[in-house]
Amino acid sequence: MRIGNLDIWPNIVLAPMAGITSHPFRTLCKKYGRVGLVVTELISSHAIHYRNQRTWGMFDWTDEERPAFCQLFGGDPATMAEAAQVVVENGADGVDINMGCWVPKVAKTGAGAALLKDLCQAEAVVKAVVDAVGDTVPVTVKVRSGWDSKDVTAIRFAKAAANVGVKAITVHARFASQGFSGTADWSVIGQVKEAVNGIIPVIGNGDIETPQDAKRMMAETDCDAVMIGRAAMGNPWLLARIGLYLETGVLSPEPDGFERIAVAREHAQMQVAQQGEDIGCRELRGLLSHYFKGIPGAPRIRESLTKIKTLSDIEAILDDAHERFVIRLEESDGDGTVAERELAAA
Ligand SMILES: Cc1cc2nc3c(=O)[nH]c(=O)nc-3n(C[C@H](O)[C@H](O)[C@H](O)COP(=O)(O)O)c2cc1C
Known part of the structure; x- marks a missing residue:
């Protein structure tokens, strides 16, 4: 998979997970899981704006993790643009915009998945970030299928995002209103893929637990890469097992x-x-x-x-x-x- 000017191989992405995907775990996933791309946990654009010292500690990526994208959240275009510049100055290889977080603390501020309820604002945020750093690093977005089942917003938004210069889109195929309940409906990933028509890669996410799941998601949706979250916790080897299975069909043993x-x-x-x-x-x-x-x-x-x-x-x-x-x-x-x-x- 190619994201902007970066070749991502294997086409397996470690999901951003708050409290989990800090430097140590990302490094272990790179080492034992051989992932193609790692993403930081979500980082507040406002905290960056106010020069919060603890937030600076989250700029903890190192060369052995690269390429490493930094995920930002925020609903204000100017603040997001400023935060994107800061993380790129601090060495992030790409900026991922969080449009999937549904927890009230984030969504109430108009950030995260709440942007799926206001596509004008979402486009303004994305455009501001692309204008700020898009010439230097790729900008990507991670969305839910939509806010709730009344509207599968991801399909419409994906096209708009590609048009303003986003270089890849990740779809966690659940509605924000679902939280983590129910099962991911992978058909939405396939529909997003069709909507962007090969202009940008689509990364499929949600409920992959085994190498066979990853293969099935790719076959059913034609997505360009898979993103793995919960199943990788305490199990970085899974990412390597998935890579091997996708490439060769060989199912390697679980670690002892x-x-x-x-x-x-x-x-x-x-x-x-x-x-x-x-x-x-x-x-x-x-x-x-x-x-x-x-x-x-x-x-x-x-x-x-x-x-x-x-x-x-x-x-x-x-x-x-x-x-x-x-x-x-x-x-x-x-x-x-x-x-x-x-x-x-x-
Ligand atoms: C503990 C935890 C923290 C998460 N934090 C983030 C986050 O910071 N940013 C984000 O975009 N998604 C976050 N997610 C969602 C995951 O990136 C992923 O979309 C979701 O877990 C579905 O994938 P999975 O079924 O492979 O786990 C988090 C999920 C978990 C379980």
């Missing part, structure tokens, strides 16, 4: 318990290095628990993780999990078959 423990450890070390022990450990309580889905003894590990305060607390839990996994292997039939079977069944 040792690999999960090792990467959870790497994640913890990076998070603490970036955020310090206090904030880092608080964030890691949730983040690390995702690595243990399907591991024998996962509930016990998750329970222990709720109490972590220091990196050594985490190391001790992971050492213990490692030890238990070794014992399981030894108690099995020697070559790990029983443990692997347990892992698959858990």
Whole structure:
């Protein structure tokens, strides 16, 4: 897939996820998932305008993640244009405009998915950002299907966005009013693809959990790339497994318990290095628990993780999990078959 002047390969994008896709997780997805593009969590254009120090800390992309797009939200064209210039000056490879966030804190200000209720304003925001930075980096948008089922706005908006210079559009195929309920209706992605008629690439998003899902979405909608969110949490390998499956049809095995423990450890070390022990450990309580889905003894590990305060607390839990996994292997039939079977069944 080509977004503006950038070649994106593999055509797999890590979804922006607030509280999840900061530098450590993006880096791990790049390393173990080999994604083509990563996107930061949503960043407030107003916070950038007011030079909020904490927000500057979110400009945390590094060369090993590139290309890395920065996602901005805001309903005011001038503020969005200014914020886009700031993040590009700080090295973002592209600017993604959030038009999918439905939470009241964002939507009430006329930002995020609320822009889908006012396409004039949406176009003004997009045009301002394209005018501000479009000559330097690609500008993309991420939308929901629409605000609610009364209007599948994404189809109309996609064409308008392409006309004002947007270089790719991501469609999370749910209405904003649905939140995360129900299932994504991928047919909307196909309709958006038809509407833009090859002028810009369309990235399909919503409910991909397996390599087979990704292949099915591409076949059903003809989208140019897939974006993966929740299923990648604690599972960066999924992105590589999807890439391999799309390219060759080969379904590679899931990582074993040792690999999960090792990467959870790497994640913890990076998070603490970036955020310090206090904030880092608080964030890691949730983040690390995702690595243990399907591991024998996962509930016990998750329970222990709720109490972590220091990196050594985490190391001790992971050492213990490692030890238990070794014992399981030894108690099995020697070559790990029983443990692997347990892992698959858990
Ligand atoms: C915890 C969480 C945080 C999210 N934060 C953002 C965000 O900052 N910006 C955004 O555009 N979408 C955000 N999303 C939506 C995802 O990018 C994605 O569109 C959605 O999860 C559907 O994809 P999935 O089924 O692969 O998870 C978030 C989703 C989750 C679960």
